[in-house]
Amino acid sequence: MTFSRGIMTRNNQRIFAILILLILLFVISCQVYSATSQPAPQAPEHPExxxxxxxxxxxxxxxxxxxxxxxxxxxxxxxxxxxxxxxxxxxxxxxxxxxxxxxxxxxxxxxxxxxxxxxxxxxxxxxxxxWVSEYVFFVKKSKKRPLLGSYAEMKKLEAKIGIVNGYSYHKSFWSAFPYQNGAASYIPDNRDYHQQLYGVRTPELLFKMIEFERMDVVLNDKSIGLYLINTLGLQDSISYYDNVLFFKGYxxxxxxxxxxxxxxxxxxxxxxxxxxxxxxxxxxxxxxxxxxxxxxxx
Structure with a gap:
C-alpha cells in the first residue's frame, strides 16, 4: 500500500511537471507570436x-x-x-x-x-x-522711345533706373553701371550704386514708381514684370523694351x-x-x- 502510494505520488509529480512545461511552452509561443505579429517600427519621419x-x-x-x-x-x-x-x-x-x-x-x-x-x-x-529668367527694361508707355532698350541707350539718356536692393542681376549690368567706388561686379549689401541706379525693397515698388514717374525705366524679369503689371492694374500704362539684356538661371x-x-x-x-x-x-x-x-x- 505504501509502495503503490509512492508510485502514484511520483506519477502525479510527473504529470504536474509536464503541465508546467506545457504552460511555459504556451506562454513562450504566445510571446513569439505577439512579437512577430506586431508591425515593424517605422523609421522616424523627416522633420519639417x-x-x-x-x-x-x-x-x-x-x-x-x-x-x-x-x-x-x-x-x-x-x-x-x-x-x-x-x-x-x-x-x-x-x-x-x-x-x-x-x-x-x-x-x-x-x-x-x-x-x-x-x-x-x-x-x-x-x-x-x-527656372530661367529674361531681363528687360520696363517703361511707362507714355515715356517709351523708339529704342532697342540697351544699356548704352540708357546711359546716354542718363535714365533713372530702378532695381531691387540685394539682387545680383548680371555681370553685364554691373559693368555698364559700376558702383560709386568703381567696382564692376556685384557686391552683397553694397548700396553705393552708380548715380543712375535707385534701389527699392520689392519688385512691386519698381512698377509703382514707374507709374508715378519717379523712375524712367526699371530692370526686371519679363515674366515677373508682366504678372505684376496685370496684378497692379497697370497693363494699359506700362510696357517694356523687346531687347533681352541677359538670361539668368535661378x-x-x-x-x-x-x-x-x-x-x-x-x-x-x-x-x-x-x-x-x-x-x-x-x-x-x-x-x-x-x-x-x-x-x-x-
Whole structure:
C-alpha cells in the first residue's frame, strides 16, 4: 500500500511537471507570436524643412488672399519633396531678410537665389536651375522711345533706373553701371550704386514708381514684370523694351549653416528629381497647370 502510494505520488509529480512545461511552452509561443505579429517600427519621419521665398511672382510670392506662399516654383518644390516624403514649409521674406536668415542657418533652402561667389560659403548650389529668367527694361508707355532698350541707350539718356536692393542681376549690368567706388561686379549689401541706379525693397515698388514717374525705366524679369503689371492694374500704362539684356538661371540652393539632418544628401536628391521632372514632362505640366488655374499666359 505504501509502495503503490509512492508510485502514484511520483506519477502525479510527473504529470504536474509536464503541465508546467506545457504552460511555459504556451506562454513562450504566445510571446513569439505577439512579437512577430506586431508591425515593424517605422523609421522616424523627416522633420519639417523650411524653404524661404522672396517676391518673384508668378514664380513665387505671398498670396494675400490665402495667406500662403504661392507660385509656380512652390508647386514644383512641393511636388519634388512629396516624392522624397519630406514635409516642407514656405516662408516669404524680402530678399535682404531672407539672405540674413540663410546666413544664420535658420532655414534649409531658398528659392531663386542666383549663383554668386560671395554666397558660396553659405549655400550648396545645384547645377540644375529651378527656372530661367529674361531681363528687360520696363517703361511707362507714355515715356517709351523708339529704342532697342540697351544699356548704352540708357546711359546716354542718363535714365533713372530702378532695381531691387540685394539682387545680383548680371555681370553685364554691373559693368555698364559700376558702383560709386568703381567696382564692376556685384557686391552683397553694397548700396553705393552708380548715380543712375535707385534701389527699392520689392519688385512691386519698381512698377509703382514707374507709374508715378519717379523712375524712367526699371530692370526686371519679363515674366515677373508682366504678372505684376496685370496684378497692379497697370497693363494699359506700362510696357517694356523687346531687347533681352541677359538670361539668368535661378536654382534653389540649400543652406550650409542649417543643422537639418542629412541636408547635403537631400539637396543632391532634390536636384536629381528636378532634372527627372524636366525630362519626363511633369515640370512643364506643373508650370502650365499653375498658369491655367490663374488665367495667365507667359
Amino acid at each position: 524643412l523650411l524653404v524661404l521665398s522672396h517676391p518673384f511672382p508668378p514664380w513665387q510670392f505671398y498670396n494675400e488672399q490665402t495667406g500662403q506662399v504661392d507660385g509656380i516654383n512652390v508647386d514644383i518644390v512641393k511636388y519634388i519633396f512629396a516624392k522624397m516624403k519630406i514635409p516642407v514649409k514656405f516662408v516669404e521674406q524680402p530678399w535682404s531678410s531672407a539672405w540674413n536668415t540663410i546666413k544664420k542657418g535658420q532655414a534649409e533652402a531658398i528659392m531663386s537665389a542666383s549663383r554668386k561667389t560671395p554666397r558660396k560659403p553659405f549655400l550648396w548650389y545645384p547645377r540644375e536651375d529651378l 536654382p534653389m540652393p540649400f543652406a550650409k549653416m542649417s543643422n537639418y539632418p542629412g541636408l547635403k544628401g537631400i539637396a543632391e536628391r532634390f536636384e536629381q528629381l528636378l532634372l527627372e521632372s524636366k525630362r519626363d514632362g511633369s515640370y512643364q505640366k506643373l508650370v502650365d497647370n499653375w498658369l491655367l488655374r490663374n488665367g495667365l499666359m507667359l
